[in-house]
Amino acid sequence: MEPRLVGPGPYRATRLWNEIIELFRAEMPLRKHRCRFKSYERCFKASEAVDCLHELLGTNQNFGPEVTRNQTVKLLKKFLKNHVIEDIKGRWGKEDFQDDGHLYRFPPSSPLKPYPKKPSCGREVIKFPDWNEPKAGTSQEHIPVKSVTMNSEMWYKRHSIAIGETPACRLVFRRELTQTNIEEIWKSMTLSRLQKVLGLDSLDEVLDTKLVNSKHIVQNAYNVNKQGIVTLEDKSKELPHWILSAMKCLANWPSCSDLKQPTYSGFERDVFKTIVDYFGQMKEPLLTFHFFDVFVSVLGLLQKHSKAIEALQISCLLLPPENRKRLQLLVRMMARISFNKDLPPLSESVRTRTLMVQAFSRCILCSKDEMDLDELLAAKLVSFLMDNYQEILSVPSTLKSSIEEHVVHLQRVQIKYAGADSDGTFPPPSFCHQISTDEFEYQRATGSQEPLAALLEEIAMNKEISVKDKKKQLKQFQKSYPEVYRVRFPTPETEAMVFPEKTKQKPPILMWALKKPFQPFHRTRSFRM
Numbered sequence: 128m129e130p131r132l133v134g135p136g137p138y139r140a141t142r143l144w145n146e147i148i149e150l151f152r153a154e155m156p157l158r159k160h161r162c163r164f165k166s167y168e169r170c171f172k173a174s175e176a177v178d179c180l181h182e183l184l185g186t187n188q189n190f191g192p193e194v195t196r197n198q199t200v201k202l203l204k205k206f207l208k209n210h211v212i213e214d215i216k217g218r219w220g221k222e223d224f225q226d227d228g229h230l231y232r233f234p235p236s237s238p239l240k241p242y243p244k245k246p247s248c249g250r251e252v253i254k255f256p257d258w259n260e261p262k263a264g265t266s267q268e269h270i271p272v273k274s275v276t277m278n279s280e281m282w283y284k285r286h287s288i289a290i291g292e293t294p295a296c297r298l299v300f301r302r303e304l305t306q307t308n309i310e311e312i313w314k315s316m317t318l319s320r321l322q323k324v325l326g327l328d329s330l331d332e333v334l335d336t337k338l339v340n341s342k343h344i345v346q347n348a349y350n351v352n353k354q355g356i357v358t359l360e361d362k363s364k365e366l367p368h369w370i371l372s373a374m375k376c377l378a379n380w381p382s383c384s385d386l387k388q389p390t391y392s393g394f395e396r397d398v399f400k401t402i403v404d405y406f407g408q409m410k411e412p413l414l415t416f417h418f419f420d421v422f423v424s425v426l427g428l429l430q431k432h433s434k435a436i437e438a439l440q441i442s443c444l445l446l447p448p449e450n451r452k453r454l455q456l457l458v459r460m461m462a463r464i465s466f467n468k469d470l471p472p473l474s475e476s477v478r479t480r481t482l483m484v485q486a487f488s489r490c491i492l493c494s495k496d497e498m499d500l501d502e503l504l505a506a507k508l509v510s511f512l513m514d515n516y517q518e519i520l521s522v523p524s525t526l527k528s529s530i531e532e533h534v535v536h537l538q539r540v541q542i543k544y545a546g547a548d549s550d551g552t553f554p555p556p557s558f559c560h561q562i563s564t565d566e567f568e569y570q571r572a573t574g575s576q577e578p579l580a581a582l583l584e585e586i587a588m589n590k591e592i593s594v595k596d597k598k599k600q601l602k603q604f605q606k607s608y609p610e611v612y613r614v615r616f617p618t619p620e621t622e623a624m625v626f627p628e629k630t631k632q633k634p635p636i637l638m639w640a641l642k643k644p645f646q647p648f649h650r651t652r653s654f655r656m
Contacts (some may be wrong), residue, residue, distance in 0.1 A: 334421050347443075367405075440526075461509075580615065
């Protein structure tokens with residue numbers, strides 16, 4: 128069984144969990160082992176399981192060689208707790224798996240994670256807000272006109288441009304947009320862009336759009352300082368001063384402004400442990416449980432670097448402002464520590480970059496469900512965040528400018544042509560209802576034949592255009608609507624009556640025509656020599 132790349136989409140974490148279990152069961156060598164003078168068939172040592180699964184994860188495109196042996200052991204602990212494996216006595220349900228020589232085996236069937244049932248409620252369509260409904264006390268003149276049933280007069284006005292006339296028009300004043308309207312526009316356009324970048328038909332199965340707070344998006348986009356860090360309106364949600372000082376100390380090592388230089392060996396490790404303990408005690412990760420499936424779906428785009436950057440930019444805009452600010456400060460500190468060669472090693476056995484990922488990945492992304500690969504997925508996401516944090520944690524300029532231009536367009540005065548369709552900025556939804564056959568035939572006749580006949584009559588009777596242009600327009604009309612044309616001009620004679628008759632004049636007699644024709648020269652004998 129060959130591993131395949133699991134792209135973005137609904138239930139990506141579930142698909143990855145099930146795929147790894149199937150791969151592990153297919154690739155893990157099973158053989159006979161002895162334990163305490165007794166033989167056991169088709170089993171394996173714990174260390175052999177770590178070796179096999181670590182190799183599978185390292186060669187899998189969905190995880191890669193960054194997976195550590197310690198992460199593999201944690202995953203096998205989950206396998207034991209969820210009865211993917213069991214010990215040789217059939218015991219399971221506890222996370223007591225160790226990288227040692229204990230014997231384990233597969234149960235008759237390892238439980239795959241079921242896919243969640245789709246909600247019974249209908250899908251929420253991502254749509255733009257509609258302000259066509261008038262407020263109390265406002266005039267209908269200031270509201271875009273809704274489309275009505277087309278009649279012959281409106282049909283004529285719509286086609287009057289084709290015959291060189293300018294239709295009547297009037298100014299339509301937009302209704303003033305409130306802050307709530309603007310926030311809803313931000314939410315609608317942001318979610319629409321995220322859906323397009325992820326390549327999904329709907330966001331319903333990766334995100335409950337009703338729980339997305341439009342105020343958070345606007346605050347994250349506009350309430351920022353010169354460094355691009357979110358500024359909070361509620362100061363009680365700020366990080367404690369002592370944590371900020373500790374983070375600045377390690378991020379700017381050895382030039383630390385808030386703290387004095389260390390007076391004992393290992394000072395930097397104590398500061399780092401303080402930061403790890405603070406973020407480790409949080410009840411919910413910074414990316415929140417609600418957005419877990421969204422960020423897991425984005426991980427399927429890491430092969431396409433630019434799309435992954437944009438998807439993460441937009442996804443991080445959805446976070447509560449206090450979470451976004453903590454994520455910005457934390458990831459920036461992690462990146463600076465990883466590249467700071469002047470900072471002493473924070474661990475004797477683990478590289479600094481790996482230590483950053485192991486220490487903070489779970490406080491950034493994790494799942495409520497124990498049957499998940501959240502440690503591996505979080506490690507992959509955090510590594511990508513550290514490498515591209517300046518782009519990812521900035522406001523997407525293209526999205527911001529497009530939304531701002533759209534808002535300006537909505538507030539601009541528009542020109543409304545009589546007989547034209549209603550404004551297409553926010554087209555009102557159209558609904559169908561069943562009608563009788565007779566009513567349909569009547570609407571077809573009155574709704575199309577009569578206006579077309581009126582338009583044809585107008586072209587035929589128009590004396591302000593030249594005969595050449597009139598013939599050209601009639602020919603085009605005959606080609607487009609032959610039945611209507613045949614009713615008006617059943618014979619060539621009726622068609623000829625449209626054009627004025629010209630009096631035929633005889634051409635003048637030319638003088639040279641009265642002369643004798645040229646006689647050829649005949650040679651006679653008188654010319655002989």
